Amino acid sequence: MAVFMSNLNNHIKLRAHHLLCLQGYQGYGYDEDFKRNLEKLLTHLKTNPTITVIKTADVLCSHCPNLKDEKCCLNLEKYDEYSTKEEIDNSNEEIAKMDSNVIKETGIIENKTYKIDNLYKIVNNSIKNVDDLKDICDNCKWTDVCMWYQSKL
Ligand code: SF4
Incomplete structure (x- = not known):
């Protein structure tokens, strides 16, 4: 585990x-540690919104x-x-493509620092419905329980 990244x-x-995932979270995740960390992050962002x-x-x-x-x-x-x-790199690249497509769709700039609420605003103004989510959420297994995705249907 990358310790440098786990320290809030x-x-x-x-x-x-x-x-997108943070806005759609409603208690589902890969395991208990993942969910605990995600919830800690959501709480942390309320008082430390710069990312x-x-x-x-x-x-x-x-x-x-x-x-x-x-x-x-x-x-x-x-x-x-x-x-x-090769299999690992392919999987990693497919996920990174989701990030690239969010950046492309929204105009958010990689490596730039923003306030989280501003980012949510940019994302939600750029992505209005599921048609805009092609190439982003198509292969995601959480769409049925993602409040954010469901709000775009
Ligand atoms: S991008 Fe991959 S490693 Fe990161 S939280 Fe999602 S599934 Fe886990």
């Missing part, structure tokens, strides 16, 4: 597609069981000792 006292970096937008593993990924060696293995059928570097 550090400046918070968020990957772009998590701006930097990135396209790589972030403060949420640091407590996610899908993160292996800083790469997101979510899209692997199964992660084990037989998983190849």
Whole structure:
């Protein structure tokens, strides 16, 4: 686990597609540690709203069981000792593409620092309905329970 990212006292970096996930969260997650960390982050952002937008593993990924060696293995059928570097890189790139597409769709600037409420405003003004979410949420398994996604239907 990347300790430097798990400390909420550090400046918070968020990957772009998590701006959608945070708005849609209603108690579902990959495991208890992931959910606890996400809820801690939501509380933290109320009094520390400044974050930097990135396209790589972030403060949420640091407590996610899908993160292996800083790469997101979510899209692997199964992660084990037989998983190849190519399979892991492909999975990681597919997830990073979600971040790139959020950035493209919204005009948010990578590595720039914003207030979280401003980012939510930009995202919500740019993405009005599910048609705008093609290439972002198409392969997400949480859409049925994501309040934000459901609000765009
Ligand atoms: S699934 Fe991937 S992108 Fe999502 S929190 Fe886990 S490691 Fe990060």
